[in-house]
Amino acid sequence: MELGRIDRARLIDEVTIQLYCRIGLSKKHHPDDLPDYLQAWEYWKGLCGKRGVELDAHGLEHVR
Template identity: 55%
Template sequence: MHGDTGVHNFVFHESTLTGVIDPSPVVGPVIYDFTYAFCSSPDDLNLETLFATFNLLNHEPMEKSRLIEEIILQLYCRIGICVKVHPHDLEGYLKAWDYWKVLTP
């Protein structure tokens, strides 16, 4: 696992992903890298974007409710990181939190 799949660590050339830099290797389920990437920006944190991007992956089957739970956990952690590292994004994350917390199964 990469461990730090934030949008700031994706390298593109001519609209093509060419690399992912600055790894922080960790051990755990592969879904962690996906949820970390999804929650690494407060932009487009909604179900439509989640399911569209998740369906592009070659992944093990996962119930939608479990995926939503994983996103809520990662979003909660991301808000804590945001306060220290990206305070300018806090308002966007808090709006996203209001959206996601009502989706808890």
């Protein structure tokens, strides 16, 4: 498998969408895992904030 380059904005979008979906699925199907996903969400928001990216309530990216 060949790995290609992905631009930063798309990577942030993809990770954000996948994490957001996992939170929703976890809440319904695996509620015991929800605290870990919420902790990951807060970590991701902090990581994005350090890089000049803000996530709104829906996980959409806004560059500062």
